[in-house]
Amino acid sequence: MREVAIIGAGETKYGEHWEKSLRDLAVEAGLKALEDAGIYAEDIQALFGGNMSAGSFVRQDHVGALIADFTGLAETQIPAFRVEAACASSAAALHAGYLAVASGMYDIVLVGGVEKMTDLPGEMVTDILAGAADREWEVFFGATFPALGAMMARRYMHEFGLTIEQLSLLPVIAHKHGAMNPDAHFQREITLEQVLNAPMVADPLTLMHCSPVSDGGAAVVLAPAEIAKKYTDSPIKIAASTVANDYISLHSRPSLVESPSTTIAGKKAYKMAKKEPKDIDLVEIHDAFSIIALEGLEDLGFAKKGEGIKLAEEGQLYYDGDLPYNVSGGLKAKGHPVGATGVGQVVEIVKHLRNEAGKRQVPDARVGLAHNVGGTMTTSVIHILEVM
Amino acid sequence: MVVPRFWRERRYRYNLIGTRCPECGTVYFPPRNVCPKCGRKSVGKMEEFQLSGKGKIYSYTIVHQNVLGFKYQRPYVMAIIETPEGPKVTGQIVDVEPEEVHIGMPVKAVFRRIAEDGKAGIIQYGYKFVPDWEEIEKIARP
Numbered sequence: 001m002r003e004v005a006i007i008g009a010g011e012t013k014y015g016e017h018w019e020k021s022l023r024d025l026a027v028e029a030g031l032k033a034l035e036d037a038g039i040y041a042e043d044i045q046a047l048f049g050g051n052m053s054a055g056s057f058v059r060q061d062h063v064g065a066l067i068a069d070f071t072g073l074a075e076t077q078i079p080a081f082r083v084e085a086a087c088a089s090s091a092a093a094l095h096a097g098y099l100a101v102a103s104g105m106y107d108i109v110l111v112g113g114v115e116k117m118t119d120l121p122g123e124m125v126t127d128i129l130a131g132a133a134d135r136e137w138e139v140f141f142g143a144t145f146p147a148l149g150a151m152m153a154r155r156y157m158h159e160f161g162l163t164i165e166q167l168s169l170l171p172v173i174a175h176k177h178g179a180m181n182p183d184a185h186f187q188r189e190i191t192l193e194q195v196l197n198a199p200m201v202a203d204p205l206t207l208m209h210c211s212p213v214s215d216g217g218a219a220v221v222l223a224p225a226e227i228a229k230k231y232t233d234s235p236i237k238i239a240a241s242t243v244a245n246d247y248i249s250l251h252s253r254p255s256l257v258e259s260p261s262t263t264i265a266g267k268k269a270y271k272m273a274k275k276e277p278k279d280i281d282l283v284e285i286h287d288a289f290s291i292i293a294l295e296g297l298e299d300l301g302f303a304k305k306g307e308g309i310k311l312a313e314e315g316q317l318y319y320d321g322d323l324p325y326n327v328s329g330g331l332k333a334k335g336h337p338v339g340a341t342g343v344g345q346v347v348e349i350v351k352h353l354r355n356e357a358g359k360r361q362v363p364d365a366r367v368g369l370a371h372n373v374g375g376t377m378t379t380s381v382i383h384i385l386e387v388m
Numbered sequence: 389m390v391v392p393r394f395w396r397e398r399r400y401r402y403n404l405i406g407t408r409c410p411e412c413g414t415v416y417f418p419p420r421n422v423c424p425k426c427g428r429k430s431v432g433k434m435e436e437f438q439l440s441g442k443g444k445i446y447s448y449t450i451v452h453q454n455v456l457g458f459k460y461q462r463p464y465v466m467a468i469i470e471t472p473e474g475p476k477v478t479g480q481i482v483d484v485e486p487e488e489v490h491i492g493m494p495v496k497a498v499f500r501r502i503a504e505d506g507k508a509g510i511i512q513y514g515y516k517f518v519p520d521w522e523e524i525e526k527i528a529r530p
Contacts, residue, residue, distance in 0.1 A: 122453070123453075123454065123455075123456060123459070124456065126453055126454070127455045139455055140401075140502065140512070141466070141479050141480060141502060141514065141515075141516075142455065142458045142464060142466055142480055142502070142503070144453060144455050147449045147466045151447040151448060154447045158447070158491050200463075201452055201453050202450065202451050202452065203449050203450035203452070205449075247424075249478070250468060250478070251468045251475070251477060251478045252476070256446075256447055256468075
């Protein structure tokens with residue numbers, strides 16, 4: 001297996017892009033990544049695109065071929081794949097792209113992610129997103145995706161005495177960072193009171209514990225590490241790329257307060273990258289709901305089980321703290337175009353490792369970790385990136 | 389929802405029938421063809437298993453933003469129920485004020501209308517859970 005590097009990265013602004021279609025968003029992100037790598041579309045040998053549900057959101061399938069076509073690759077006849085793992089679709093696509101380069105099969109691979117969510121009314125979006133859970137044995141009975149997140153939160157509060165005020169610190173931190181990201185969906189700070197007093201979605205989670213419905217695209221260009229410096233002075237090594245799965249339904253798991261898929265993908269990633277949690281300079285953690293981020297921080301070894309919220313209370317999670325967390329704004333403030341989110345997290349870390357993150361730059365960042373989750377922590381994908 | 393999709397699940401949904409692995413004795417609901425603990429040894433051997441319908445609330449939420457088909461039930465209580473047979477089951481809690489629901493509350497399954505596809509669509513039935521007052525009284529007066 002060869003070492004793999006990211007030689008280019010790009011993304012669209014996340015938000016409500018009424019003027020842009022699925023393909024517009026994907027092509028914009030892809031072309032930005034190609035431009036950043038200083039290569040032409042015809043240099044690409046394969047494309048892997050993450051997308052959760054274009055078939056339901058905009059009634060478009062065959063997304064791999066569509067995006068390859070409109071990125072200008074139709075006459076190169078390259079292989080193009082759409083990878084789906086619910087909200088972890090594009091991180092899973094990155095894993096596939098990573099394997100494609102590491103194996104020696106392809107040299108230059110474009111990996112992207114895209115979702116166009118705002119064409120539909122809210123109730124339908126809620127219904128489509130619930131497809132990340134078990135449609136027949138959870139959703140059929142009325143469980144929404146936030147309802148499942150809320151049951152995780154309620155159980156965690158019951159087992160560890162966490163209060164809703166404590167949990168609400170996480171969205172406050174995310175929005176503080178989002179306010180510094182010109183590409184974020186929500187670029188404004190929020191207060192603890194605003195989180196607590198927001199409309200209830202699924203008790204105890206208010207709207208402000210839940211990530212928004214966003215449109216967006218993100219992309220990176222991969223190359224073998226040994227030739228990466230031909231393309232850029234600052235290639236970023238993919239030190240680890242791991243995926244793990246669990247029971248799809250929350251009710252099938254022994255515990256609602258920890259995620260075996262995150263724990264196992266994390267352990268494998270640390271081993272692969274020869275790193276420990278203390279070596280990580282910044283993290284992008286999947287905060288579709290604040291409770292998922294809290295459990296994720298613990299399961300990745302940044303805090304003991306039941307004590308993760310101390311990281312927030314002690315101020316460690318701010319961009320200038322000991323464990324800069326969701327400096328992009330996270331899914332909560334940067335936005336959550338579900339199929340784009342995983343690669344978007346990686347694009348953010350690349351910016352920091354190249355010292356190009358502007359106002360929110362994490363000082364001296366050399367190693368970053370991205371944690372992207374599909375379903376109720378059913379699928380976990382971890383990437384550890386490192387300066388070369 | 390199309391009729392066959394609903395129809396093929398209804399026996400298990402109407403009667404809370406799961407499966408049991410004869411190798412390790414673990415009971416599963418919903419039914420599974422393969423035991424995740426015993427793998428190949430369980431293939432072709434899984435036995436149907438009838439749940440009692442009794443259980444306790446393991447976690448719950450009050451849903452304010454619904455999936456399709458549940459608009460007129462809002463706000464409604466969803467819960468994960470821990471059964472004495474082993475499996476946990478997701479379902480609504482009804483016939484009780486949402487603020488009275490709590491973790492550990494004894495409940496039992498009842499047969500109810502779940503949702504409907506508009507005015508002309510099929511009506512979907514299945515289990516919901518109601519407070520098990522007999523068990524609740526036993527806890528209150530041991």
